[in-house]
Amino acid sequence: GIPAAVVGESIVLSADAPAPAVDALHSHDDIAAVIIEPSGASWGQVPLPPGFLSALREATKTRRVPLIFDEVITGFRWSRGGAQARYGITPDVTVLAKILAGGLPGGAVAGAKDILDQIDPAAAKAAGREKVGHQGTFNANPLCAAAGVTMLSLVATTDAGERAERTAEELRAAMRRILVEEGVPWGVFGQASVFVIFPNPARLPIDPANFDPLKLGFKGLKGGRDPQLNNKLRLALLAHGVDIAGGPGGFVSAAHGPREVAQTLDAWRSAVRAMKGELR
Template identity: 50%
Template sequence: MSDGTQPNLVIEAAYRERTPGSAKLAAEAVRLLPSGIAHDARWLRPYGIYAARAAGCRKWDVDGNVYVDFFGGHGALLLGHNRPEVLKACQEALLEGTHYGSSHAREVRWAQLVQQIVPSAEQVRFTSSGTEATLLALRLARAFTGRRKVLRFRSQFHGWHDHMTSGYANHFDGTATRGVLPAIAESVILCDPGDGEAVRAALESDKDIAAVFVEPTGGSFGMVPIEPSFLALLRELTAKHGVPLVFDEVITGFRVAPGGAQEAYGITPDITTLAKIVAGGMPGGAVAGRADILESLDFAAMAAKGEEKVQHPGTFNANPVSAAAGIAALKIIASGEPNRRANALARDLRDRLNAILAEQQVPWAVYGTFSGFHIFTNPDGRTIDPERFDPMALSWQEMKKRDGALSHRLRLALLVNGVDISGWPGGMTSAAHDEESLSHTCEAFREALRLLRREGDIAG
C-alpha cells in the first residue's frame, strides 16, 4: 500500500502526458498566486487542469481533453454550462451595460422570483457571494435580537468570514483559526451535527445566542448528513427561545427543489442565505427572510423607530448581468423539472457506482441525497457492503475524515479517464447530464479503481 507520501507514479505520469498546457500555466501561476490558485478547492497535486471552454455537462481543458463535469461551477450550475436561455440573457444585459451604479428593473424582477420560489423570502437583499450572504445574515440576526453569539455545527461550512472558520475543516474545539481573533471564536458555539440535546441545553443556558446556522442537508451538501427530523427540532427549539433559525441554502437553494431544502422538508427558517444557482452561475448571492428581520436594512423603518440602520453597501450587489442570469435560470427552475432530472440522475449514478465497487470488491461506498454524490473511501478500514451502506450509522468525525493523498490520486485517475469531480471527493449532477455522460463516468470510475489497485492504493 502507498503510505500517502509518494505520488502515484503511473497515474501522475499519465496525467502529465495529457496536460502539458495545464502544466505550463500552473508553473506560471505559482509565481503569481499563492499555490497557483484562486480558490482552495482547486488545489490538486501536481497541478489542476486549466479549462478553456464548457457546454452542457462537459468542459474542455487547454490541451483539448474533454471531461464529464461534476464540479459544476462549485455547485452553481444546476442547468449545466452555457444553458442557451441564460447565455442569451447575459448577452443582452452586457450590451445594455455591465454596471449602472443605479437601481434597475432586473433587480426587481429577480427579487420577485426569489420571493415567489423560496418559502421564507418575505424580503430579499442581494449580495455578491455566499460568504457575504452569511455574514449579512449573522449581522441582521444580531441587530434583531440584540444578542452576540452564533450557534453552528461541526463539519458545516458557511463561508470564510471570521465567525465561520472554526469547526469546518479543523479547530473542532472552537479555538480561533489563524488570523481570527480569539474573542470572535469565543462568540461561536459549536455543537455536533444531529445533537438536539446539545442545542437544547445551549439555548436554555445561554440567552446571548443571536442565531442558529445550519446546512439543511448536512455539511458539504450532505457529506456529513443529518436527518430531516433534526431540522424540525431546530425549528421548534429556536422558535421557543426567540432565536432566528438560518438555513444556509447557498448550495441547496434551488437545487434540491425549486424552493430549496425548506420546500423539500416543509420547514421554514427565519432567514435563508443563497448564492450559486440564485445568480444563474454568475457571481451573486442573497439574504432572504422575515420582513421584520430584514427591516434593519430599511432607511425609513429604522428612522421611524429611532434606531441605527444596519449598513450594507456592495459595489456589485444585484449586478445587472448577474440579475439577468438569475432571472433566466430561476424561470426555468421554477417548474421543478431541472431538479427532478438532476436528482434522478444522481440517484442512478450512486447506484451504478456502488455496483462497480461491489464488482471490484472495493470496500468504499457512494452515498448522498438529491443531486449530490459523495465517495466514502473508508479511512478506518471498516467492512462495508457498498450497496447497503448507511452513512447515518457512522459518526460525523468518520464521515468528515479523508485521506487527502488518496483523494488526490482518485481525482487524477478520473481526470485521466475524462471525469472531473470535486476534491472532497464527490460531485453534483446537473439537468444537462445524460445517459452517455453517466455511462462514461461509470467506465472511468471502474478504470480509476483498477489504476489505484495497480499502484497499491486499494488492496487486492
Template identity: 50%
Template structure:
C-alpha cells in the same frame, strides 16, 4: 499526497497535462499557492481550463472531461446554457453597471420571493460569504444577543465569524487572523446530536441570536443532517426567541425549486442564497422575515426607534448577474431540470454501488438531490452499500482530511479517463448530464480503481 513520479498515476497525469503544469508554474509567481480559491489547490498541479459547454470542459492541452465541479455548485443548467448566455450577452450591450435601480433586479427579487418559502423580503449581495455575514448581523441586531450557534463541519463562507470549526479548530478556538474574543461568541454543536444541542441552548439561554446550519448537512449532504434534527432545531429556536438561519447557498434551487426549506417543510427565519441564484455569475442574497430584513430600511428602522443596519456593495444586483439569475430561475421554475439532475445522481449511486460490490471494494456511493459522494472508507469500517446510512456516522468518519492521498490520486486517475470529480470526492449533476456522461463516469471510476489497486493504494 505523494506527487513523486514513483506513482504511475501521477506520471501519467503529468504526461497528459503539460500545459496545465506550465500554467501552474506561472500562477505560483502571481497567486498564493498558485490558486484563487482554496478548493482549486491540488498537487502536482490543478487543471487549467480553456472552455466548457454543457456537462463537459476542456483543458489547455485539449483534454475533454465530464465535469462534476459544476462551478462549485453554481451551474445547475451546465456550462454556458444558451438561453442564459443570450440574456447575459443582450444585457452586456445595454450596460454592465448603472449605479441605480433597474428592472432586472426587481424581476430577479420577485422570482426569489415567489419561489423561496421564507422570502418575505430580499436583499442582494455579491456572494454567499457576504450573505452569511449580513444574516448574522441582522440576527444580532434583531435579537440584541451576541452568540451564534453553529454545527461543526458546516461551511458558511470565509469571514471571521465562521472561519473555524469547519475543517479544524473544532473546539471553537480562533483560527489564524481571527480575534479570540470574536470566536468566543460562537457556540459549536455536533450535527445530529440532540442532547448536545439542548445542553448548549440551556447553557447559553438568552445569549444566542441565531442558529446557523446547512439544512441537508455539510458539503451538500456529505455529512447528512437528519430531518428530525432540523425540525428539533426549528422548535427549540422558535421557543427560545432564536432566529433559525438556513445556509441555502448550495441547497437553494437545487434540492427543490424552493430549496431545502421547501423539501423539508421547515421554514427558517432567514436564509442565505448564492451560486444557482445568479446563474453562474457572482451574486448572493439574504432573504427572510419582513420584520428582520426591515432593519435595512431607514424609514422602518426609524419608525421602530432602532438603528438602521448599513449595507453597501458596488456590485449588488449587478445587471449581468440579474439577467443570468432571472433566466436560470425561470428555467428551473418552468421545466423538469431538477427532476433530471436528481435522477441522474441516483442512477450513478446505484450503479457505483453495484460496481463496488462486484469488485469487493468497501466503498459506498451515497447522496441526494442531485449530488453524489464517494465514501472511500479510510478507517476500514465494515460497510454494505445496500444498507449504508451515512447519518449514522459523524464528520470525523465521513470528511477526509485535506491532502488525503487516496482521494487525491482517485481524482487524478479519473481525469486520465476524462472525468473531473469534485475534490471531497464526489460530484454535482446538472441538467446536461445524460446517458453518455453516466457511462463514461462509471468506466472512469472502474479504471481509476484498477490503477489504485495496481499502485497498492487500496486492496
C-alpha cells in the same frame, strides 16, 4: 483565517444528534442565531439524522433565536424551494448563491420581514431607528440580476431539477454496483442531485450495497479524512476524463444525460481498479 475573537464568540456543536444543539440553546441566554446547512455539513457529506432540523426549529422558536439556513448549494437544487421546502422546515433567514445567479457571481439574503427590515432604510426611518448597514461593491449588479431572473424562471417553469435528481439517483446506484462488483469496501451516497464518495480511509468493513453514512457520524465521515487518498482518487478519475469536487463527490446538472453518465461510470470503474492498491 478566522480571528480568535470571532471563534471565541461562536459555539460549534455536533450534528450527530439534535440534543447538543437543543441543550446549548436552553443553557445559554446570549445566542444571537443558529446557522446550519440543512443538507448536513459540506453539501451533505455529513448528512443530518432524521428529526434533527425539526428539533432545532422547535428549540430556536421556543428560545426566540433566529434560525439561519445556508442554502448556497441546496437552494433550488434540493427542490424549487430549496431544502427548506423539501423538508418542510422554514428558517428565519436563508442565504443563497450559486444557482441563484445562473452561474454568475451573485448571492442573496432572504428571510422574515421583521429581520430584513433592519437593513431597509424606509422601514428604519418609519420606526425611528438607525438602519443596519448593508453595503457591498457588487450589490445590485444588473448583469448578475438579469442572469438570476432568467435562471429562476427556468427553475420555476421546467423540470431541470427533477431531471438532474433522477440522473444523480441512477449514477449513485450504478457507482455502488461497481464497488460491489470490484470488491471495494467504499461508500457512495447523497441527496437530491449530488453524489458523495466515501473512500473508507480507516478500512472499515463496509458493504457498498447497503452503506449508511449516518452510522459513522461526523467523526467517521469527515473527522478521519485522508486528503492524499482523496487526491489520488480525483487524479485517477481525471486520467479518464472525469473531474469531481474535492469532497470527494460531485454535482449532477440537467445538462448531464446518458452519455455523461456512461463516461463517468467507465472512469469510475477504471479509477476504482487503479486504487485497489491503496486498500492493502
